[in-house]
Amino acid sequence: MTALPPATSLSHAETDAANAPPVLALDGIGKSFPGVRALDGVALELYPGEVTALVGENGAGKSTIVKILTGIYQPDGGTIRLDGQEVRFPSAADAARAGVTAIHQETVLFDELTVAENIFLGHAPRGPLGLIDWRKMRQEAGAILTRIGASLDPGAKLSDLGIASKHLVAIARALSIDARVVIMDEPTAALSHKEIHELYALVDRLKAEGKAILFISHKFDEIFRIADRWTVFRDGRHVGSGRMRDVTEAQLVQMMVGRAVDQIFPERTPAPGPRVMQVEGLSHPTEFDDVTFDLHEGEILGFYGLVGAGRSELMQCLFGISRPSAGACRIGEVDLAARGAAGAIGQAIGQGIVYVPEDRGKQGAIKGLPIFQNVTLPSLGRTSRSGFLRLAEEFALARTYCERLDLRAASLDQDIANLSGGNQQKVVIAKWLATKPRVIILDEPTKGIDIGSKAAVHAFMAELAAEGLAVIMVSSEIPEIMGMSDRAIVMREGRIAARLDRAEMSPEVLVRAAAGIAADAKAAPLATEEPA
Amino acid sequence: MSRHLKSREALLLLAIVVMTGAIALRFPAFIAPLNLIGTFTDTSPLIILALGEMVVILCRCIDLSVAANLALAGMIAAMLDVAGVPLPLIILAAVAAGALVGAINGVLVWKLDIPPIVVTLGTMTIARGMIFVLSGGKWINDQALSGAFKGFPRAVVLGLPVLAWIAIAVVLVFVVLIRATPLGRAFFAVGGNPNAAVYTGIDVGRTQFWAFTLSGALAGLAGYLWISRYAVAYVDIANGFELDVVAACVIGGISIAGGAGSVAGAFLGALFLGITKNALPVIGVSPFWQMAISGAAILAAVAINARESRRPGRIILKSVEQTALEART
Incomplete structure (x- = not known):
C-alpha cells in the first residue's frame, strides 16, 4: 500500500x-x-x-x-x-x-496605486538621491509578474483590476519581498x-x-x-x-x-403554532438565490452555514435593508418583498419583523442618546401623540422592557455609551421587544460574549419562543444550532443546502451540508420540504 | 442631552457672565440695559442661523451655504419690497427662497450622496452668483426700501425689538422640535450612529434633507431680518458669516462628529461670540485681534469637547480584535 x-x-x-x-x-x-x-x-x-x-x-x-x-x-x-x-x-x-507574507480573502492592497507601486510599497528600489527609481521599479515588477505567469501591466491602476488579478498582485508582492512562507x-x-x-x-x-x-x-x-x-x-x-x-x-x-462541546442549553418543549411568515423563492442579484421556508409561532429556526454563505444578507433582505430581485416574503396578508425601497424597514417593523444585527456596536446602540431613548426609537409612533413625543410614556415603555431584561443601569436617563457591552446588548434587545414583534431575527446572538452571558441569551430565546414569538437564529456555532433550534436550515453559497429536523441534526451532517461535501443519505440536500 | 453636556452649557454660561462682568468693571456702560439689548439684537441673526446649523451638524453634515443663502434671500426680499409687495408676503418669500436652497442642498446629499461640505460649498458660490445675476451687481440702498420693510424688526414690543423676539421665538420652537418631535430625535440618532439608525427604520438621507431645509429656511428668515436691519442689500452681504455660524455651534458644544449637542449650547455659543464681537471694540481691541480671539475660543471649545469624548468608558462593545490592537499599543 x-x-x-x-x-x-x-x-x-x-x-x-x-x-x-x-x-x-x-x-x-x-x-x-x-x-x-x-x-x-x-x-x-x-x-x-x-x-x-x-x-x-x-x-x-x-x-x-x-x-x-x-x-x-x-x-x-x-x-x-x-x-x-x-x-x-x-x-x-x-x-x-x-x-512571512499573507494573501487575504479580501486583498489588502491600495486601489489608487499602480500594480508596481503595490508590489513595492515600503521597499521600492531607490535611486542615488534616495528617491524612488520608477523605471527600475516598473522593470522589476514586470519581471516578477512574468515569473508568476501574470500578464498585467505594472503601470495599471489597481482599482481597474478584478479580484483574481489583485490576488496575482498580492502574490507578486509576496515574491518581491522574497517571502519564504x-x-x-x-x-x-x-x-x-x-x-x-x-x-x-x-x-x-x-x-x-x-x-x-x-x-x-x-x-x-x-x-x-x-x-x-x-x-x-x-x-x-x-x-x-x-x-x-x-x-x-x-x-x-x-x-x-x-464531539459537541459540553454546554447546557435550556430545556424546552417546542410547540410550534400557526405559520407567521412564508418565504418563497426569495433571490438577490448577488448574495442568495431561491430561498424558500416557512416560519411558525413559537419555534426557533436556526440558520447554519459558513461565513459568506449569504445568511446575514438573507436576513437583512427580509428586514428590508436590501431589495430582493425575485420571490415573496409573506407575513399575514402582506408581501414584504413587493414593497418599495423607501420605508421598507419601517414596514417590516410595522409587520412585526425585527432584526438584531450581528455587530451591535456598529448597528445597534446609538451613543449620545440616553438608554430610554435608545429603547423607544423604533416605537415612537406608539409613544407619541399627534406628532409630539411624550417622554413619560417613553420612559414607562423603556422601564418595562429593561426590567424584563434585568438591565443593570443607574438610570434610564444615562447615556447608553456608559454601559458595559452586555448591558448595551440588553438595551438593543429591549428596543426590539418594545415594538411587540411577531418575528425576531437574531444574527449571531452570542458572538463574542462570555459563557455566562451566552447562557442568559439562550434562556431568553427559549422564553421568547415559549411566549409564541417566531425566532430566527443565525449562528456559526454548531453546538448553539443543535442546542437551540427546533429546525435548522443550512445555507451554502447563497442557496439552501439542507433542511434538518432536530432529530436529523448532527455536527457531521451540518458541516457536510455547509461545506458541500458529497452528500450521504443523512444530509441529502433539499431533503424534505415540510407541508405548507 | 446627558448630564455632562448640561454641565458644559453651565460652564459656557458662566464664561459669558464672567466675561461680561469683567468688561463691566472697566466699562460700566457695557451692561447698561440698552446696550445689553443692543448686543442681543445684534446677535439675533447669528442665533437663528446657529440653530439651523446645529441640526445639520447633528446629522454629521455641515452647511457652508447659510451666509450666501441669507444674502440671496435678503436680496430677493429687498427687490420684492422695491416692487411694492406687502411685507408678510416678502417675509414668506424670503423663508421659502432660503428653504429652497436648503432643500437643494438636502437633495444633493440625500439622493446623490455627495459630501455635504462639497455640496454647500457649491451652492454657496451659486447663491452669491445668483445675487449678482438678480441685482445686476447693484446695491439696494436705504432710500429705495420702504418704511414698513425697515421698521418691522426694529419695532419695540415689551422693551425688546421684534428682531430679538424672533430669535427668542426660534429658540423656543427649536426646544420643542428637538425635545418633543420624532424628527428632533432622528437628528441625534442619524448623527450618533447612522448604521443603527438605518436598522431602526429611520431614513438617514431624508432626515439630513430636513435638517438642510430647516437650516435654509432659517437662513431665508435671517436674510430679510439682516437686510431690513442694515437697510442695504448687495452681493457681499454677510460674506464669510458661515464661519461665525459654525463657530457658534462648535463653541456651544455641538459635536462636529454628529449626534451630540443641544439648543441651549448653540444659543449660548452664538451669544458668547456675539458678546465678544460687541465687547472687543468697546475695550479697544483691534478687529484683527478680535478674529484671533474668536479663533482661540473655537479651538478651546474643540479641545474641551475632544477631552470629553475621550473619557474612559465611552467606547464600549469593542470587538475582540480592537481590544487586542489596543492592548498592543
Missing part, C-alpha cells in the same frame, strides 16, 4: 521536502482575549515546497493564527521557530522582513472557476520555488487537490496533523467537529 498518490507525482520538490526540516514551526501557541481563549497551545509546521492545509470550523482559531504569524497579534505563550531559530514578530513589518486565507472564496484553476497553477509554481505555503480553505475538493499536508484546529486547539495521502474526507470532518 505504498503506492504513489495519483494526484501529485513525486516531483523534485517533494522528494526534497520529505526530509527537509520545517521552515516555520509553531509550538504551544496560546492567545486569549477577554472572555475568549482563541488559541490554546496549538502547533503548526510549514515545510519548504509544500502546501499545508489548515482546516477547522468557524472560530477554531484559524484567523488568529494567521494574525500571529503576520505580526498583528502577539501570542500569550509558545514559540515560533524560523529555520530552527526562535523568532518573534512584534509588528507586521517584522513578519514581512522575516519572509506564503499564507493564503481562503484565496478562492471570491474567484470564478477559471480563476481558481489559474490560482492552483500558481500555487504549484510557488511550491516549485520552494515556498512553504499555508492554505486555509473550507472547500475540501481544493484541499485534496493542492495540499500536501493537513492540520486541524478545533476550538482553539490543535487536533492533529499529517500528510494528505494518509487521510480521508470523513476523517477530516470527524476531527473538525469532534
